[in-house]
Amino acid sequence: MAIDLDSLSGLVERPDDDARARLRARLALQPGASGAFGRLEDVAVWLAGVQGGAAVRPVDAPRVVLFAGDHGIAARNVSALPAGHTARAVREAAAGGGTAGLLAGPAGAAVRVVDIAVDTDPEPLPAAVTRHKVRRSSGAIDRHDALTAAEADDAFRAGMDVADAEIDGGADFLVLGDLGVGNTTVAAVLIGALTGMDAAAAIGRGSGIDDAAWIRKCAAIRDALRRARPVLGDPLRLLAVSGGADFAAMSGFLLRAAIRRTPVLLDGVSSAAAALVVQRISYRSPDWFLAAQLTPEPSHAKALDRMALEPLLDYRLRYGEATGALLALPLVRAAASLAAGLPDAADAGTGTGDTVRDDDEAPAPVMSLTKNAPADAPDGAADPD
Numbered sequence: 013m014a015i016d017l018d019s020l021s022g023l024v025e026r027p028d029d030d031a032r033a034r035l036r037a038r039l040a041l042q043p044g045a046s047g048a049f050g051r052l053e054d055v056a057v058w059l060a061g062v063q064g065g066a067a068v069r070p071v072d073a074p075r076v077v078l079f080a081g082d083h084g085i086a087a088r089n090v091s092a093l094p095a096g097h098t099a100r101a102v103r104e105a106a107a108g109g110g111t112a113g114l115l116a117g118p119a120g121a122a123v124r125v126v127d128i129a130v131d132t133d134p135e136p137l138p139a140a141v142t143r144h145k146v147r148r149s150s151g152a153i154d155r156h157d158a159l160t161a162a163e164a165d166d167a168f169r170a171g172m173d174v175a176d177a178e179i180d181g182g183a184d185f186l187v188l189g190d191l192g193v194g195n196t197t198v199a200a201v202l203i204g205a206l207t208g209m210d211a212a213a214a215i216g217r218g219s220g221i222d223d224a225a226w227i228r229k230c231a232a233i234r235d236a237l238r239r240a241r242p243v244l245g246d247p248l249r250l251l252a253v254s255g256g257a258d259f260a261a262m263s264g265f266l267l268r269a270a271i272r273r274t275p276v277l278l279d280g281v282s283s284a285a286a287a288l289v290v291q292r293i294s295y296r297s298p299d300w301f302l303a304a305q306l307t308p309e310p311s312h313a314k315a316l317d318r319m320a321l322e323p324l325l326d327y328r329l330r331y332g333e334a335t336g337a338l339l340a341l342p343l344v345r346a347a348a349s350l351a352a353g354l355p356d357a358a359d360a361g362t363g364t365g366d367t368v369r370d371d372d373e374a375p376a377p378v379m380s381l382t383k384n385a386p387a388d389a390p391d392g393a394a395d396p397d
Contacts, residue, residue, distance in 0.1 A: 015165055015248060021294040023271045027061030035060040035068060038354055051324065055302070055347035062275040062300055068351035074121040074277075074341060075183035076334050077174060077265065078105060078112060081129030081258030083194030084152030085236070090229040092220045093193045099132035101191050101333070106141050111331060112189065115338035120345065121187060126174055128167055129257035130192075144170035150256030153201060154235035157253045164252035164260050171264025179274050186269055187304075187341060189334025190282040192258055196309055199285035200233050201254050203311040205240035206288050207318055216281075216309035220330060247292050255289070262286035267293060270300040277302050277344060278321070279337035280329070281312040288315045302344065305329060305336030 035057050040046055047053060060068050080102045086095070104110040106125045116123045127134065127142045131149040134142035146167045150158040159167065178186060196216060204214035211234035221229060240254035251260040263286045269276045270290070278284055278301050290297045298319040306313060306323040308330060316323060324340045 015168060017247060017293050020267060020271065024267070024294040024296045024300075025273065026296055027058075027273075027299050028064035029061065031064050031066075031068075032057050032061040034066075035351055042354060049350065052343070052347045052350055054322075055324070055344055056351035058302060059275070059344070059348050060351065062273065064273070068348055069184075070352050071185045071345045071348045073182050074119070074185040074187060074345075075178050075181075076112060076116055076121050076123040076187040076189060076338065077178060078123065078125045078189045078191050078334060079171070079258045079261045079265070080105075080125060080127050080191035081195070081256055081261075082131040082149040082192055083158070083198055083256050084149055084156065085154060085197050085232055086194035087152060088154065088228055088232045090197050090221065090225060090232055091193050092222075092225065095193070096132075098130050098192050102127055102130055102132075102141065103137060105191065105333065106138055110333055111335050112333040112338065115335065119338050119341040121338065121341060124174075124178070125191070126170075126261065128170060128261045144174065144261070146170065146257040146261075150198075150258075153198060153239065153254050153256075154232045158198075158256045159252045159260065161249070161252050163257065164248050164255075167257040167260035168248065168251070168264035171261035171266075172268040174261070175265045175268035175272070175274070179269070179272050183274070185344070186265075186274055186276045187279070187334055187337045188262060188265065188276055188283045188286075189279040189337060190258060190262065190332050192256075192282075192332070195256075195258065195282045195332070197229055197232060197236075198254070198256055198259060199281045200309065200311045201236040201240055202250070202259065202285040203281070203288055203315045204233065204237050205244060205250070205254065206292065207311075207314050209311060209314060210234075211237060214311040214314075216307075216311065217330070244292075247289050250292075251289060258282075259286050259289070263289045263293075266290045266301065267297060270294065270297040273300070275300055275302065277304050277337045277341065279304055279334045280307045280332060281309040281315070282332070284312055284315040284319075284321075287319060291319055304340035307336070 200214040215230050243249040267290050303321040303323040305325040329336045
């Protein structure tokens with residue numbers, strides 16, 4: 013049965029506006045100048061909306077999902093990474109290593125790797141990694157379709173299934189990352205097609221390519237954009253012609269997470285490209301996404317701007333494996349803890365100004381990032397700086 017994107021789109025709801033309003037009102041009653049916690053307050057308010065309910069809850073069970081796939085466009089020498097890099101990186105990440113493994117532990121997150129289209133035999137990898145494999149590598153999108161229509165459907169469904177499995181398994185916050193050689197080229201094509209960018213404006217240095225590779229990459233993106241533009245009206249067809257199995261799976265994953273009211277932290281340009289495709293399916297879906305970082309890829313900034321997402325970090329990272337998202341995750345968890353641990357207005361000593369406190373009464377607590385251990389307020393007014 014074909015995927016009914018219109019029906020799925022109708023299942024995406026808006027976040028809880030009342031919950032956001034309640035948290036904004038509560039923040040305004042805390043000691044210190046309004047907005048003293050800057051972007052942490054913005055993230056906390058976003059969390060209030062996507063979590064819903066009476067109060068923000070701590071992020072206790074974040075889960076990182078890395079969709080891995082190779083791309084035929086890499087054969088045009090558009091990447092500085094060698095053939096076989098994806099397979100080696102997947103094996104390392106699946107064993108708990110790599111950059112994702114290094115950063116996930118301190119961030120308090122578990123990592124799942126999904127081989128959706130890595131150009132390697134599945135046997136050396138655990139069955140849990142290869143369960144959803146659609147094919148070995150996707151087609152070279154400057155001359156050929158990335159996938160057949162059936163493969164695009166299969167990859168999209170696989171992404172939805174992975175999202176369901178993670179949410180049903182207890183994940184309260186999802187982190188989306190990618191692994192693959194040639195994926196920044198594919199991302200530039202998808203974003204360029206969906207935003208009207210030309211090849212020269214969309215192209216970046218990706219894995220750190222030199223000028224000669226940049227020229228080859230620009231030509232490949234130019235030719236791929238010509239093939240992408242006629243199918244912009246059909247997101248699944250776009251993913252089949254100009255995306256890849258990993259991008260189709262990430263798109264299904266993001267749409268399912270939005271349907272199930274589960275927040276997602278986007279990593280780099282590839283996850284942003286998938287999110288832009290999902291926005292074409294359901295305009296409400298980006299309300300459930302948070303951008304972790306801004307990469308040096310020009311198309312990344314364009315995609316985030318189109319979705320009205322402001323990145324938390326700008327460290328100029330070019331590396332994948334959800335690196336930027338894992339660096340931003342502690343900020344998200346801090347924002348959740350901040351909001352969850354806010355004292356009531358009366359406890360914050362900010363009421364209406366009519367209450368008089370005896371001199372020997374204990375000072376009112378101020379905000380603390382430690383939920384159950386509010387700090388004592390110092391004598392005198394708090395410095396908002």
